[in-house]
Amino acid sequence: MAATDLLARRATLSRSLRLLSEFRFEQRDPDRFYGALADDTVAMVTDLWTAVHGTPPSGGTVLDVGGGPGYFASAFTDAGMRYIGVEPDPREMHAAPALQRGEGAFVRASGTALPFGDGSVDICLSSNVAEHVPDPWRLGDEMLRVTRPGGLVVLSYTVWLGPFGGHEMGVTHYLGGRRAADRYARKHGHRPKNDYGSSLFAVSVAEGLRWAAGTGALVAAFPRYHPRWAWGTVQVPLLREFTVSNLVLVLRPS
Incomplete structure (x- = not known):
């Protein structure tokens, strides 16, 4: 079974519209936004693992690189996985409600220098982090x-x-x-949290595909929030840079 076969069945237009509607709550109600994203992420990871291995990932260890305040911890723990979150910002990490509840483990570290041994986890996830580091492919290599x-x-x-x-x-x-x-700073009186050149960087579809192909471990690449019938846009140069809002690269080390 291909890695995306199970996930493709859930990649409907209604799911896409539901997730899109949650984006408007990211700033003013992050619990709502990240809660919905966490549930969808766990379902995505479970589908990918099950398609490849034939069984769900219950009991496996998932390392969430750049997990921030741990919104994903509860969802992965509820799914029967051992959750480890990695976050370099102590303010983000100590704000984790899951940390207070004892759900999962949290490590302060950089995603480009992970303090873990080779081959030590079953699943390594990074969700919406690569665009915030100056060398995203070093993160991918780690x-x-x-x-x-x-x-x-x-x-x-x-x-x-x-x-x-x-x-x-x-x-x-x-x-x-x-x-x-600069325009944002003039309008709001402060720099954006995601400030271009320091905490936000330009990352393209083409760069990600090139890096992933070079590893020899790529098994799937698809737009995260699109319905299945729109996944083909990943294969169309230039068009994909404007239409693939979020790219998922799935790799299987050998």
Whole structure:
């Protein structure tokens, strides 16, 4: 069975519209937004693992690189997986409600220098983090290193030229990253949290596909929030940079 066969059945237009409607709550109600995203992420990871291995990933260890305040911890724990979150920002990590409840484990570290041994986890996940580090493919290499042979690496990131590439700056990022960030600062009186050049970087579909193909471990690439009938856009140069808002790369180390 192909890695995406089970996931494809859930990749409906109604799911896409449901997730899209939650994006408007990211800033003002993060619990609602990230709660919905966590549930969908666990379902995605479970589908990918089950399609490859024939059984669900219950009992496996999932390493969430750049897990922030741990919104995914409860969802993965409820699904029967051992959750480890990695986050470099102590303010984000200590805000984790899951940490207070004792759900999962949390480690302060950089995703580009993971403090774990080779092949030490079953699943390594990074959700919407690669666009926030200056060397996203070093992060990807580290994710592959710590994942055991036969495990899964799921690297998902926001594409710069897609409609959400500017994050809270909106579509002004099409004017240029620095110009959009400066414009945001003038309007709001402070720099954006996702500030171009320091905490937000331009990452393309083409770059991700090129890196993943070079590892020899790529098993699937698809747009995270699109219905199945739109997945083919990943294969169309230039068009994909504007239409694939978030790219998922699935790799299986050998």
